[in-house]
Amino acid sequence: MARIGVFVCWCGSNIAENVDVVEVARYAATLPGVVHSVDYKYMCSDPGQKLITDAIRTQHLDGVVVAACSPRMHEVTYRRTVATVGFNPYLFEMANLREHCSWVHENKAEATIKAKNLVRMMVEKVKQNQPLYQIQIPVTKRALVIGGGIAGIQAALDVAAGGYEVILLEKDPSIGGHMAQLDETFPTLDCSQCIMTPRMVEIVQNPNITLYSYSELDALEGYIGNFTAKIRKKARSVDITKCTGCGVCQQKCPAKVPSEFDEGLSTRGAIYVPFPQAVPNKPVIDREHCIKFTKGKCGLCEKICPAGAIDYNQQDEIVEEKVGAVIVATGYDLLPKDTYAEYGYGQYPDVITSLQFERLVSASGPTNGELKRPSDGKIPQKIVFIQCVGSRDASQGRSYCSKICCMYTAKHTMLYRHKVPKGEAYVFYMDIRAGGKNYDEFVRRAIEEDKAVYIRGRVSKIYLQNGRMVVRGADTLIGGQVEIKADMVVLATAITAPKGIDKFAQKLGVGYDLHHFLSEAHPKLRPVETNSAGIYLAGACQAPKDIPEAVAQAGAAAGKVLGLFGGKNLCREPIVAKVNESTCIGCFICQKACAYGAIEMKGLKDRKGNVIKVVASVNTGKCQGCGACTATCRSNSIELEGYNDQQIYAQINAIGFTND
Amino acid sequence: MKYELPRENDQQHFMSIIEKMSGQNIRLCYQCGKCSAGCPICHEMEDSPNQIIRYIQLGLKEQALSKNTIWLCASCQTCSTRCPQQLDLAKIMDSLRILHQQESLQQNIPFSTSAKDFGHRFYNSLLNGLQMDVRSNVNAFSDLFLKMVRHYGRQFETGLIYNYNVNSGFLFSNVLKGPMMLMKAKINLIPEDVKRREKVEKIFSKIEQLEKSEKEKR
Numbered sequence: 118m119a120r121i122g123v124f125v126c127w128c129g130s131n132i133a134e135n136v137d138v139v140e141v142a143r144y145a146a147t148l149p150g151v152v153h154s155v156d157y158k159y160m161c162s163d164p165g166q167k168l169i170t171d172a173i174r175t176q177h178l179d180g181v182v183v184a185a186c187s188p189r190m191h192e193v194t195y196r197r198t199v200a201t202v203g204f205n206p207y208l209f210e211m212a213n214l215r216e217h218c219s220w221v222h223e224n225k226a227e228a229t230i231k232a233k234n235l236v237r238m239m240v241e242k243v244k245q246n247q248p249l250y251q252i253q254i255p256v257t258k259r260a261l262v263i264g265g266g267i268a269g270i271q272a273a274l275d276v277a278a279g280g281y282e283v284i285l286l287e288k289d290p291s292i293g294g295h296m297a298q299l300d301e302t303f304p305t306l307d308c309s310q311c312i313m314t315p316r317m318v319e320i321v322q323n324p325n326i327t328l329y330s331y332s333e334l335d336a337l338e339g340y341i342g343n344f345t346a347k348i349r350k351k352a353r354s355v356d357i358t359k360c361t362g363c364g365v366c367q368q369k370c371p372a373k374v375p376s377e378f379d380e381g382l383s384t385r386g387a388i389y390v391p392f393p394q395a396v397p398n399k400p401v402i403d404r405e406h407c408i409k410f411t412k413g414k415c416g417l418c419e420k421i422c423p424a425g426a427i428d429y430n431q432q433d434e435i436v437e438e439k440v441g442a443v444i445v446a447t448g449y450d451l452l453p454k455d456t457y458a459e460y461g462y463g464q465y466p467d468v469i470t471s472l473q474f475e476r477l478v479s480a481s482g483p484t485n486g487e488l489k490r491p492s493d494g495k496i497p498q499k500i501v502f503i504q505c506v507g508s509r510d511a512s513q514g515r516s517y518c519s520k521i522c523c524m525y526t527a528k529h530t531m532l533y534r535h536k537v538p539k540g541e542a543y544v545f546y547m548d549i550r551a552g553g554k555n556y557d558e559f560v561r562r563a564i565e566e567d568k569a570v571y572i573r574g575r576v577s578k579i580y581l582q583n584g585r586m587v588v589r590g591a592d593t594l595i596g597g598q599v600e601i602k603a604d605m606v607v608l609a610t611a612i613t614a615p616k617g618i619d620k621f622a623q624k625l626g627v628g629y630d631l632h633h634f635l636s637e638a639h640p641k642l643r644p645v646e647t648n649s650a651g652i653y654l655a656g657a658c659q660a661p662k663d664i665p666e667a668v669a670q671a672g673a674a675a676g677k678v679l680g681l682f683g684g685k686n687l688c689r690e691p692i693v694a695k696v697n698e699s700t701c702i703g704c705f706i707c708q709k710a711c712a713y714g715a716i717e718m719k720g721l722k723d724r725k726g727n728v729i730k731v732v733a734s735v736n737t738g739k740c741q742g743c744g745a746c747t748a749t750c751r752s753n754s755i756e757l758e759g760y761n762d763q764q765i766y767a768q769i770n771a772i773g774f775t776n777d
Numbered sequence: 778m779k780y781e782l783p784r785e786n787d788q789q790h791f792m793s794i795i796e797k798m799s800g801q802n803i804r805l806c807y808q809c810g811k812c813s814a815g816c817p818i819c820h821e822m823e824d825s826p827n828q829i830i831r832y833i834q835l836g837l838k839e840q841a842l843s844k845n846t847i848w849l850c851a852s853c854q855t856c857s858t859r860c861p862q863q864l865d866l867a868k869i870m871d872s873l874r875i876l877h878q879q880e881s882l883q884q885n886i887p888f889s890t891s892a893k894d895f896g897h898r899f900y901n902s903l904l905n906g907l908q909m910d911v912r913s914n915v916n917a918f919s920d921l922f923l924k925m926v927r928h929y930g931r932q933f934e935t936g937l938i939y940n941y942n943v944n945s946g947f948l949f950s951n952v953l954k955g956p957m958m959l960m961k962a963k964i965n966l967i968p969e970d971v972k973r974r975e976k977v978e979k980i981f982s983k984i985e986q987l988e989k990s991e992k993e994k995r
Contacts, residue, residue, distance in 0.1 A: 509861065511805075511861060512861050547807070574813070575814055577816075578814075591811065598825070
């Protein structure tokens with residue numbers, strides 16, 4: 118005969134107001150198998166917990182039911198409580214009298230009857246419970262960070278600082294990402310390069326970090342603590358062990374390709390280092406544009422390389438790395454050029470994006486920091502900045518706010534006025550979103566001290582009049598149209614998710630939203646985790662973010678990884694599926710139903726080692742205990758531990774049974 | 778300027794009438810002003826298009842209906858094309874005009890192009906320093922446009938121009954453009970003959986019938 122204890126919580130007045138808790142406790146005592154039943158005002162408090170532990174000791178309980186709030190709230194609390202006296206935590210169950218009962222009903226008498234039913238169901242379930250034990254999973258204590266922008270760099274450095282090995286993956290020839298392209302950063306106007314490049318150097322110097330630049334992730338297999346990453350090291354066509362980084366090759370290369378780093382405002386060779394401060398500072402050959410690869414002639418770089426490092430026959434190399442955790446920091450892209458015909462983006466040379474503006478004012482940019490407009494190299498005397506280009510625009514399919522544009526546009530007006538003190542800066546805005554430490558003050562400074570003129574309204578079109586651009590917009594505050602003759606127009610184009618990121622996310626088993634930004638597990642409480650255990654997010658791949666936020670999130674992701682690596686093994690809840698191998702017919706419908714890829718094939722062998730039957734087997738590292746497989750199994754051979762058929766049936770049968 | 782905002786129910790009521798007529802969700806508008814920025818006639822309007830939408834959002838019916846904006850709107854649809862929230866403003870303007878017409882008919886302020894009214898309008902236009910009364914002129918134009926079609930079976934531009942100038946009180950407006958248009962055969966002195974004119978007449982009388990029965994129902 119079972120010896121079950123029932124503990125009914127008042128939750129202050131939360132439950133007691135709508136449920137007669139004393140009556141529920143009295144009733145519970147009459148249920149078969151219940152030897153102990155009490156009520157208490159706050160069961161989760163220290164004295165409340167003591168009631169439970171004392172009862173386990175003195176009454177020799179073999180099952181505990183706490184009738185209180187949602188298991189989401191306090192299941193972990195009570196499991197810990199019962200475990201302190203050596204009681205198996207999985208012989209404990211919670212009946213939810215708060216969210217499922219007192220909070221949602223008004224009639225106290227009826228709510229009390231429901232509360233009794235809920236308690237009775239749990240008492241019947243707990244009678245069927247078996248002790249379960251936490252699953253221990255070994256963890257490979259190395260992390261993979263995908264993306265070498267500021268978020269990826271920060272995450273890699275933080276994990277490495279914890280004493281663990283990190284593999285940093287970057288698809289481009291150099292790490293640095295978008296931040297390396299920026300001139301000065303808001304709200305302090307400190308130089309981006311000055312704070313970024315030392316970090317990049319740290320990556321190479323840190324003995325815990327292995328950098329794979331010009332490399333991509335081909336596949337990620339495995340599960341939390343035990344991933345295998347297949348990394349494709351793209352052929353650089355340069356032997357970096359021989360290359361001294363002298364740079365002769367890129368000076369002599371006859372090919373002219375628009376520079377990605379300068380946002381197309383300058384050209385580079387087909388063999389190139391993206392920018393002088395690149396890490397690693399070794400060139401790659403862009404085979405798509407190299408004359409040797411496209412036409413079979415040239416070969417100049419091979420002839421002049423003093424180190425003999427050029428190797429046209431280099432092949433892509435696949436490397437396998439075992440890692441325990443993955444941080445995704447794949448960053449963002451900008452709106453494609455062909456959108457917004459009315460703004461002449463891609464049509465008028467002096468209509469540029471904000472990132473191009475950054476390059477134009479940057480000391481490392483194509484004009485060495487002198488602000489010259491692309492069409493004729495003149496210094497623009499009047500610049501119109503247009504915010505929300507492509508963001509907050511449902512007609513373009515992007516209803517989200519790009520978040521950082523208000524701030525960097527304010528910064529641009531300042532940088533412009535500092536370079537061209539007599540220049541006029543106009544900003545068309547819809548709303549100013551400057552929520553951040555010293556952010557609004559920064560925007561006010563742009564208006565009050567640096568004399569930027571802010572116009573509340575959108576621009577409808579930009580057209581040419583006598584060879585000069587005219588920006589026609591509205592000022593909704595005066596309720597009419599305004600026209601400005603501009604020398605240059607800067608569009609604050611929307612941050613978008615990188616192209617193809619959806620395929621990449623599918624490769625990793627990570628969710629993404631409507632706009633292809635990667636999804637966090639919970640918007641508030643699990644902001645850096647994904648729904649795939651062991652994969653974390655950092656930076657703008659999750660949503661538009663500025664540098665401080667990206668760095669903070671990278672640190673948080675690194676913290677999660679360090680937490681995972683800190684324990685000896687990874688402990689997991691034993692609520693996982695379990696296959697009955699003797700009845701499994703090996704149809705593998707469960708495999709299709711499993712969203713986590715946790716069902717594997719397992720061959721059953723006879724004594725001689727011949728495979729006699731192939732059955733399903735659950736990888737407890739991947740299983741999330743959702744129960745989809747148990748519902749689809751045709752031969753009823755998979756059960757979810759803690760929620761098996763007997764337990765569920767006992768609960769259901771208890772609904773129809775009353776001993777009132 | 779000071780507006781007293783109507784009670785929430787009245788606000789909702791006016792907005793939902795316009796929403797029903799135009800099939801547009803007025804709440805989508807976040808007042809970015811791109812409609813006004815692109816409007817080719819904005820400079821002539823008493824209130825810019827986005828302000829008209831704002832009136833609807835706040836339920837300020839009088840303001841929305843009394844401005845010349847809705848009559849100046851040429852339905853060129855630049856606003857509808859460029860609206861980031863995909864609102865069809867031209868349709869909303871249309872609805873406002875229809876609503877205005879319906880209500881003036883109900884209040885028995887019929888509009889006519891009769892000779893008596895002409896004298897009145899001519900006098901008015903002189904009085905107002907030759908300022909056009911946009912609303913009645915737009916109405917006059919629409920009215921005459923249909924009258925021409927009904928009478929001749931298709932549009933007779935010269936007749937329309939003549940009648941419109943007489944009616945609007947601006948007798949000589951655009952007259953100098955006449956010879957050039959005649960020379961380029963854009964307009965004709967004699968109306969073109971249309972076969973089976975009675976069929977067009979039938980359409981018009983059918984519409985009249987429908988309108989009448991609709992009115993009686995109300």
